[in-house]
Amino acid sequence: MKIAIIGAGPRGIAVADRLVARSEKEKVNVEIKMYDPYPIGGKVWNPMNKLNHSLITNTVVSQVSFFIDDSIENPGPIRQGPSFYEWIQQIAPEYLKGSSVGKTYLDKLDLKENDFAPRGLIGLYQQWFFENIRKQTGKNSSLAYEQTEIKAITPVNQQYKIDFSGTSEKFDFVFMALGYGENKYNDEERTFAEFAKRNKLSYFGPANPSETNLDDIPATQAVIIRGLGLTFFDYMIMLTENRGGKFVQDGEQLKYIASGREPIIFAGSRSGLPLHARGRNQKGPSEEYKPRFFTKNNLKNLKNHTGNLDYNSFFKLFDKEIQYKHYENLIKDPDYSNIIHKRTNRFLRELRRNPASNYEKIAEEYHMPKNQIWNWDRILNSAYKADLHQSFKNWYIKYLDFDIEDASKGNKDAPYAGAYDILRDIRNLIRDIFENQFFLPDDSEKFLTKFNAVNNFLSVGPPLIRIKQLRALVDCHIVNILGPEMKVENDPRNKSFFAKSQRLEMINAKSLIEARLPSVDNDLATQPLRLILNKYGWYHKTRYQKNQQQIILNAAQINPKTYQLIDRMGQVVPGIYSAGIPHEGVSWFTTIIPRPGVRTIIYKEAAIISKEIIDEIKKRTET
Template identity: 30%
Template sequence: MHIGIIGAGPRGLILLADLLQAASQTGKLSISLFDPNPIGGKVWSPTQPLDYIMNSPAQLVTLFNDNQPGANFYEWTQSKVARDFVTQENYQHDFLALMEQLQPNDYAPRALFGVYCQWFYRQQLNRLVPQQQVTYLPTTVTAAQPTSTGFILVTPKQQINVNKLVISSGNVANQLTKTEQALQDYATAHQLTYLGPNHPNEVDLTNIKPKTNVIIRGMGLSFFDYLSQLTTARGGRFTRSGDHGLTYHPSGQEPHIIAGSRRGVPYYPKPINQAQVGEQRPAIFLNPAHIQQGSVAGKLPFKTFINLVQAEIENVYYRIILQNNHPQSDVAEFSAGFAAAADRTAFLNNYHWHPGERLDWKTILNPVAGTKITNIADYQQTLQTWLAKLVADARQGSNHAPITGALATLIDLRTTIQRLVTDQAFTDRDYVEKFLPSFNSFAGFLTAGPPVARYDELMALMRAGIVTILGPQLQVVGVKHQFLARSKFYPDEPFLAQAIIEARLPSANLKRTTNSLLVSLRKQGIITAYQFHPENNETVTSGAVKTDLSTYHPINQQGKPNDQLYVWGVPLSGIEWMTTTLPHPAVHDHNFSVADLITEQLLANPAASS
């Protein structure tokens, strides 16, 4: 049997490892990996700048399935095997020095994880038995044509027959939206620069000139990537001076960065991790018993879901507050009472909290709401105060940081929430109108931010006058041959710029994708977009590939699954949750569960496909 895997990133690699382990005794197997980027994929290229860092601690990511012996990323960096591999490959970066300095909870350069991916791939080649063959083809599959025995895969130079095909691609480019296209057209007409959604390490920033204004729209992870490329990558440097924090020393090559977003604040930082590998807080509220109890006609109302999620976070928050500030209190007794309370607010009122200790969800979700601000300068001071508060909080560590440590509970709930989504536990109406626009948004804002060190750097850049953050509801338009940016709430202080950067990755969108393979499959009716039905006569088309999540076979135009094709990961964003995360070790990670399921089906009857 010949299996084709589209994408040689982490998902493609863990599926490859699963297949080789499961097929070691089952007969002849040939696997072809297709990716125009090096092994590891474009996000993890070993040649990218070291300023691009991961968003998970080194010890909490792995490529080895729970049922496979092998080192997690951090363990690997500390091994002789890793040192020998890096020395042998002769990479351009000094990875040996990085590995020597790396600590278990550090956020390593993405390039170093890319080296781990390439070593992992080499390990899979070394384990091949005589009847197995693995081929990596550094090319793009532009089309897939169905045959009676599988697919003919079309690449720029050849055509390859496979019996089964697995699409495990990452974020791919889309056609611009109407708003984005209008800005692009304006830029073209007036010799300006518009950089649409993309992976930061693939964006050419040479048109962003020193000392000119550049608008960055979005303040999530990509925002911090662009900050590093426009500052330290241009020769600037940070120094730390005792209790005064970081100081940024400009090189003179930096632009003036005008940043903004809908909320007007960056994503929350991650606390310093204090959890061990495989350690997760037990779910007290969002557990099977409460989910079943709260469900109505087999569906979990969104209001009930949010209530359970907030209860989990509140429980951790108040436990940490008691532990830090009220050592005489019995934390276990509090937690038991909180879990049993019919009215959590009334229960909390029985405790004597210090001023400012009560958790205010409105402030958590909208930190600057209600703040009286008269001008942009005032807003910078307001933000500096908020940023400093979160830095102090996050530096206490995940077990002792009341705010960021409690918000990290959402990460512990990841597998449970992923299961709720794949099991379609919500009504279509709740899912489309509330989960996707509301929960997705606040979950990312609260937990998908940068390591706390990036917050320190942002504050230093603001003090140095390199970065100015606009207030909520950023507006961007073309005016008098330039781009104009302003906050809807402070429109009298606009900024003009010659360039805009959209600081976000392309979203999964089957209708707008420019990925030639997905377009080919869509045009042939082999894959279709998933549709929700919030009301009886209403249809909402998502960007996700319609897929049977019990098998990961896509559903074709005739409404039938294609048992020769599998789709997983990013193309399913919208019908699966958190599709871009790396696998975590020893926590029953969803990535491994899906890889196991696909592997089992691929090898169930290999003779029939040969």
Template identity: 25%
Template sequence: MVRRGVLRVAVIGGGPRGASAVERLLAVYAHDGAGSPRLEVTVYDPYPAGPGKVWRTGQPRLFLMNTQAFYPTLIPSEPGLAPPLAGSSFDEWRAAQRSAIDAGTSSLDADEQAELKDLESRDFPPRALYGRYLATTWDSLVAAAPAGATVRHVSAEVGRVGRTPHGFAVTCLNGRAQEADAVVLALGHVPAQLNREQRALADAAARLDLHYLPPAAPADVDWEQLPAHETVLVRGMGLNFFDVMAALTLGRGGRFTEGPDGRLVYTASGREPHIVAASRRGVPYRGKAELDAYYAPSIQLRWFTREAALAPKRAGIQPSFDQDLWPLLHRDTLWAYYSTLARVEPEALSAGFLEGLAAVLAVEGAGWEPRASEVVRSGVAPARRLDLRALGAPLAGWHARDRAELDHRVLEHLDEDAAGSAAGEDDPLKMAIAALHRGRAVLKEAVADGGITEASWVSGLRGWFEGLVEGLASGPPAERIRQLAALMRAGVVSTVGPEPRFSIDRGGPDGPAFTAASPWVGGPGVRARWFVEALAPANVIARADSTLVSGLLADGLVRPRFLAGADGVPQPGSGLDVTAPPYRALDVNGQPVEGLYVLGLQLSAVQWGTAIAAEAHPFAAPGEAHDGAPYPSGQRTLRDADAIARRILGSGA
């Protein structure tokens, strides 16, 4: 409800999604609604608006983004949206800042200028540098606010949002409260409560004088507290692991140099601990292929096109992921692998193999898979056949005599993975992964907002596919894989093995210790007084360790979205229950809360891949749906912000 001629909007969360909400509010107001009423936007975040907590500019420079400089943006480029008032993509900002450095007019500090001088479009920027982009973009947005609109940042954490007769009351943890006509929840990453096993480890550590570091953003951890030469058990070998690895090696003064054989060599500083890494697969995420584009140009989807993926939704049919969508993407994965293999290693295939495979992949219905397997068995050398299950879990079913044999096998895997990344589009495995990666962009659009059955969302998409594709296509820069291999050769890093089991040994000759052992690896396990969870806090609304989220749930102002599994029993999803876009929260009774909007990570029960940043790319011509066209899912979060802004300002949507 607008009173006194002023529309007051509270944006809770000042990171990239909150900044996107503000950017769209200002752009839509300038384009459609300038004049009356006045617009007052208040952003609440204890951290600087723009970078927020995750991208704050003071974090260590050695923490890298997981996307190349040409990828991310805060500013939309989609046709049909209100024109941005200021800002650019990160890559455009990078180029402009380099010109300013050359002209001697840059306002960046010495570290940032040095990084920008060496940073090209295909490089992976430091997260702190991306934070500087977000900060300067935020400043430019606020400065460009149209007449009648104001933006202010309250540097405080919100503890409660409650309904009032006229809208909402937003109360900070310091007790200060303000009214708002509309609220946008752009919370980003919310701390999570420890699960049962983590609580047991933490409680035992407190009693036994051990040291347990719970899941946290790497930039939030004091890595200097870990003593040199001590064994440190690290659980998780995903993206956070590589930050831990960098902090305890490069951050301790170690350095990598190129060896005569092309491999990296690590020169220790003497201050490193001994890192023992453990994960369910026993190996880290695979490194990204070295490409000049986000999607491998040689890989075009032939079966899992946007047209095919969206056809059921457009026909009013709710498909199954396993039965209807995955078979199409599976075809493209096989074709990407074997067509690349035929190009770079034709001797591995029999004459006419590709033609035979293409004919089988064109078969509709369920009969194509066994026929494709037969074509592969008869036409491909055994060592060169694609095994997707093995690709995701390369140590599955293999026993090691001891951890030394295990590390030798892991090191071989890392070297092979690094070589594949360096080969880029000439590596068949990386191109199979490239097809999965390209398909993921199509899939995000197809499954959103009830695009597949709830049972297949739970058991298929989130149950097995998400883990597979993240481990293959969401890995670190290839340089991190080369660095890990060098650290293993130097004896700084070793591994535990797949399916590790963790416990506490309260005795032993050296006192209490955390222990870890794999059932697939013989010999003694690992003992350590330090345990680091290299896992991102769970993005599950019911486990959020947040006064605000707990209060919203307790007050009935929001509720988790429940999804029915294969057995038909509803279970809480990871995100909030919301209306169709623009996303308004549903209260405990399932009724829309007018004026309370949700943007970003807390939409994870109705959108897939909400943690991925917005992609900077030109959009295709309207109606263009062939695979060469950019994917609208790349700027989905910016489009959501636009729809919310239009709804708040009464400009449509």
């Protein structure tokens, strides 16, 4: 049987690995072909992209591995192999010498286990892993790769004809891991782009930063960046360090030495705050926080008689877990060791007995420092609290200093960063709740809006070094952060873009960057394959309805238990499987890199999809 894998990123590679392993063990014949317009590893990790020498991963090297493990249910045959860090130490020095692009990363191998690697280096690890899979093929399996874009999929009898590079080929099964697609502009973006074209301005819409050419942005001129998420930090580095500037240590802080080629950056967002720094890593490759309150049993007990879970009850339990971890870390922190002296056990007992809504009052009664008393409004909306009559730059530097000091204490020990990091460790539990549809549609909508905002702000932040670099750039006025409620408009009178915020700032600039990736929106898709998938009704908006409640998601529908594609009529598309970013909202939190020993979703998907396909092949051949 012939299997096509569309997408050569981590998901495609993981599925290829499991198909080969299962087919060899179960003596099922498979011919696997993988397709992607980019090299193995896909667009994000492309080692041939020069910017991926300097743009870094968001996970420490010791917590990345492509070898599946027994934390996954029914994983298929398990192969032992090096984690990314072990590969860097043991294999990469020789392996990289074997290719011209590999040689350019030889000077990037001086990495410790808790460092963050250049993205291109993890792309090379994926290429090595793909070659390792091919070595496992035998009498029952073959694996090939072609760097080409798939233009169309057409059902033909019980197979699928795939069009690529002026030719086509038929397959029995297809797995798609399409990642972020290319979109046409939405109404607002189109207005900006047309205005820029008329007035010879520079507008950069939502895109992968490593594929964005910023050379047209002149030195010393203003540029507006809208967005303070992870994408912002890529653009920040591209416009500063990648233009010849240098970060140097100056006592306990970083200092930026400008090259003179930098523009002046004015950046902002709705909240006016960057994502929080990730705490300095203190965890082993597979080490996870074990929740005390937010447990499977406690969540099960919250279900009502219909088997559904109320969002407010869910959040209250999460709130208790994260706040308890915060205060537990706080009273162990050497800087605060004398807060409550011998009353530690009494304090923790009070917290265990009470709901999180009482924690602020309890903390005050025990004389906790004001800036260490957990307050959701202050955590999420600090920039709104800044004095309008004082320098926002000074307030911002103090805010960043606090974040840096806290995150430096580690992702196990820091009062705040240590609490934020537990979100990474309980994601599988949260994902199970969401994907098993324990929430009714109204509660699902609250989860996807309210909880996602909290999760992203607290736990998806950049490495600590990026926040230190941001502080240095703010200090020397190369980066200027605008206040909350940033809005950008066209300014026809001055033939420029115009930004303002709640702080009554007014900035004009000839360049505007949208610091975000393209949205998952089938209505805006421009790639030929996505247009075909839309045409057949295979990719479509997902609708959930129970009783009078309905939620519409701009995510393609799959069965989250099997990853089979479901068409617009609610029918399974036989032989086609899909996973990842196009289904965000049906699946949850899909943008991750495989981590060993923690039931990571990419391993889970690969195990399920490979078993589904191999089992179906066995059924067909038996009949």
